Amino acid sequence: MFSVLPLLSGLLLVSASLTPSLIPRDWIMQGVLAGVSMTAGYLATQFLMAIWRTLEIPVLPKRWATIAHAVLAVPVLALLVRCVMLTDNWQNDIRARMQMPPLEASNTAKMLLLTAAIFLVLFLLGRAIQALFDLLRKRLARHIPVTSANVLGLLLAALIVVLLTRDGVVRWAFGVADSSYAAAQHLTDTETPAPTDNWRSGGPESLIDWDLMGQPGRDFILGGPRADVIEAFSGRPALEPLRIYVGLAQDSDPTVRARVALDEMIRTHAFERKVLVMASPTGTGWMDPASYDALEYMHNGNVATVAVQYSYLQSPLALIFETESGLDQTTALMRLVYDHWRSLPPNARPRLYLHGISLGAWSSMYAFNPFEMLNDPVSGAFWVGPPFPSTLWRQTNDARDPGTPYILPVVDGGEVIRYASQYAPPDRMGTAWGRVRILFLQHASDPIVFYDPASLWRAPEWMAEPEAADVSPNLSFTPIVTQLQLAVDMLVSTSTPPGFGHMYAAKEYIDGWISVSAPEGWTAEDTERLKAKCGKGGLIGCDNG
Template identity: 85%
Template sequence: MFSVLPLLAGLLMVAAALTPSLIPRDWIMQGVLGGVSMTAGYLATQFLLAIWRTLEIPVLPRRWATIAHAILAIPVMAVLVRCVALADQWQNAIRERMGMPELEAANTTKMLLLTAAIFVALFLLGRAVQGLFDLLRTRLARHIPVTSANVLGLLLAGLIVVTLTRDGVVQWAFGIADSSYAAAQHLTDADAEPPSEGWRSGGPGSLIDWDLMGKPGRDFVSGGPRAPAIAAFTGRPALEPLRIYVGLAQDKDPETRARIALEEMIRTGAFERRVLVLASPTGTGWMDPASYDALEYMHEGNVATVALQYSYLQSPLALIFETESGLDQTTAIMRLVYDHWRSLPADARPRLYLHGISLGAWSSMYALNPFQMMNEPVSGAFWVGPPFPSTLWRQANEARVPGSPLILPQVDQGEVIRYASQFAPPDRSGKPWGRLRILFLQHASDPIVFYDPASLWRAPEWMREPTAPDVSPQLSFTPIVTQLQLAVDMLVSTSTPPGFGHIYDASEYIDGWVSVSAPQGWSAEDTARLKAKCGKGGLIGCDNG
């Protein structure tokens, strides 16, 4: 049933798939990765053998081929056995670096069984596609030459598979995901009481419908520190932080949602605050409280933050299926807010900052037009976990000082652009900022940032650099497999504790905002106190009691 040489190649791919990558994998994800890798190795070898036979290159006689396969199987099985024996050790080493518990004892057995099951399922699916091709070319060969029938049959079979996959399975899965995430928004939730204050989004006189804001928006607007808590922390009078959020359900048109947001900002006095943040949420519309809470403490609550939802999907799905949604929405609100901000007297404007996390960082970067702002730039930008396709981030990487690593580049002397990580604070050089401050916060273990499409055939540049503290030194490159590993890493990138992978810790946000926004009268002691207040945990924000 199985061809020997492709099967051996598939087993080698399984062995390579067991090596560590950026994010630790449990038996389920490792089993999926192993099964897909084995299938990829099997199919690639079958394809090469088909080309070999088509070119009519001589092959070994059956007897000698059997002997060659037996000899070749010895090193292949030796490599596989070694990798299986070390698999848990490799994964636990990464887990230890990230403060995660070790894998259970039965992890390897369950992983191998799942790998085999997925390979068999995909193999049978492949045989079904082969059967479709054989059926088509046989029918066509009755009417046209055999060569033409083979070519046309292959094209038709490919077209049928692509159509069924793209317009059938993928669209069905996308519809299910979109509906489930939309349901998770709890639109028109009767248990969610609207605010009683008129200055809050969704409150009396607000232009924004509370019920259509969605759970992420309601949590953001109703959460965060209040003025008494801020005043108690700083020892100085504080204002109530202003948070404005427009849900995706408010209106189907991004331009209309942007105009509603601007009118709400004007109504509530957002342009009269000391600091104005134009924030772009993640794919689901979530706003990490650890970031916004910290900023409001730093500036005595004299902060206004505006955000507009553009999707219901998790960021990896929104990145694939709704690429333009976030870009269109952020561009629309940026244009309106910047034009209004620029129309104000220079000495009466708030400091304007751009901020985004994950997919929000990409859309926020996209909305920044440096040519438009060359004469009157914003005060700065703080982008966290920028996804790998982000054009501005990639351009900054290319402008780095020769010899500086891709995982933590240096651009000129750091007057305009800086990079930070959990191990490297933004002000580590001690050199002053320029007029515009742009900060990228990224983890070397974040696959959303460091996924490389070209890893299908070559090692990513960062893999050829010295290993960061949160990355396994056993990480290595294997064609095809490395790309599959990084793809799986992206799917589980938020399974890590805060401070690793795609989860950013409150202390990192604090260091970033202190550097970018330069709060008045702020000291290193204040930073330490705020870190103690916010604690570890980028998903819960600060203690606002």
């Protein structure tokens, strides 16, 4: 049933899949990864063998082929055994670097059984596709030449598979995911009552419908520090921070949602604050309180933040299925807010900052057009965990100073653009900022940032550099497998503690916002007090009690 050489190739890729990547894997994810890797190796070798036979290149006699297979099996199986024995150590090494507890027990047997099951299911699916191709080419061969029948049969089989996958399985899965995430928004949920303050979004006089805001928006509006808490921290009179959020269900048109946001900003006098942040949420609409809470403490509550939701999906799914949604929404908001801001007298308008996390960083970058802002630029931007397709991020990386690393570049000495990580604060070089301050915060262990589509056949550029403290020194490149490893890493990128992977810690936001927004009268002692107040004891955000 199975061909020996393709099976050995599959086992070789299973061995490679057990090596560490950016994010630690449990036995379930490792079993899925190994099963897919084995299938990929099997199919790739089958394909090469088919080409070999088509070109009528001589092959070994059956007896010699059997001997060759037996000889090849020895090192392949030896390598597999070695990698299976080391896999727990490799995973625990990454977990230790990310301050995670070691694996409590080895589930090697379960992982290998899952690997075999995944491979068998995918193998049978492949045989079904092969049977479809054979049926089509044989039917066609009754009417056209055999060569033409083979080519046409292959094309038809591929078309049927693509249509069934794209318009059938994928569309169904997307519909289920979208419905489940929409349900998780708790639209029209009466358990979270609307605010009674007129100045709050969703309040009695608000232009935004509370029932259509969704849970992430409601959490954002009701969360954060109140003025009295900020006053207790700073020792000075504080303002109530102003938060404006428009839910996806408010209207189906992104331009209409953006107009509602702008009208709400005008109604609540957002443009009269000292600091104005135009934020783009993550895929689900989530706004990380660790970032916004910290900023409001720094500026004594004199902050207005506006955001508009564009999706219900988790960022990796929204990145694939709703690529344009975030880009269109943030662009619409940017045009309206920036034009209104620019129309105000320069000495009577707030400092304007762009901010986004994950998919929100991508859409925020997309809406940022420096050519339109040459005469009247924003004050800065703070982009966290920028996804790999972000054009501006990639262009900036390509413009890095010679000799600076890919994972933490230096661009023109850091006057306008800087990069930071959990180990490298933004002001580490002591360089003075220019007129505009743009900061990228990223972890070397974040696969959302450092996934590389070309890793299917070549090593990503960052793999040639010395590894960061949160990256395993045992990480290595294997064609096909590295691509699959990074894809799995993206799926589990938020399974790490804050400060690693795609989870960014409060102290990193604090360092970032201090550098970008330069709070007046802020001291190093204030920084330490705020870090002690935020992100401790498992809190998401700051202790606002």
